[in-house]
Amino acid sequence: MDTDRVPAHPDLRTITLQQVLEAVVEPVRRSILIQLRDSPADIKCGAFDLPVSKSTATHHFRILREAGLIRQYYAGTSRMNALRHAETDEAFPGLLDAIVAAERRATRS
Template sequence: MTPAERAGRDRTPAHPDLDAITLQQVLEALVDPVRRRIVRQLHAARQDVACGTIDLPVSKSTATHHFHVLREAGLIRQHYAGTSRMNALRLEEFDRAFPGLLPALLAQRDDDLDA
């Protein structure tokens, strides 16, 4: 492993085991329209996406908070690629823990996403 790969691994934040996540925690994470926007954009991308490339109507520090909440609720996985923090939905894992929840969310129209 190269020093750059090792440094990237060391900076990867901890991800909770989905068995330890409660439905309450997930619903609290998804109640916010900015976090739903992040989930929708990650789902649409179908690949890892850097935090800064997701279009959000909030400051960088507020966006960081939203990504943290989603990670702690088990919805996203984050890792570093160089200096970029990359994000991906834990779609398959999440669907095993909470069957049908994300597809139901993604199928709904969200009028408050532009708020």
């Protein structure tokens, strides 16, 4: 991991529920969370299936990172994304699972 280029990540103990909920209100950001949740490995930014431009996707990744929901780091030239599931679950028990389950129910309807 190239630590010189790793963006700042907040301590989840400093994140409020309001910040998390504001981050996940956007459908593209929920899609990112679900894709990370379903992936057996971290995902590079360009590998997500998103209906937005690269610059808009970058904005969504930043919002999720600043809300403490994802961790980003570089592997070579690729910016990788990891879901901070265990940390989020410690701060907000069951919240990510509930968000993912609700989104899946909504997309089935």
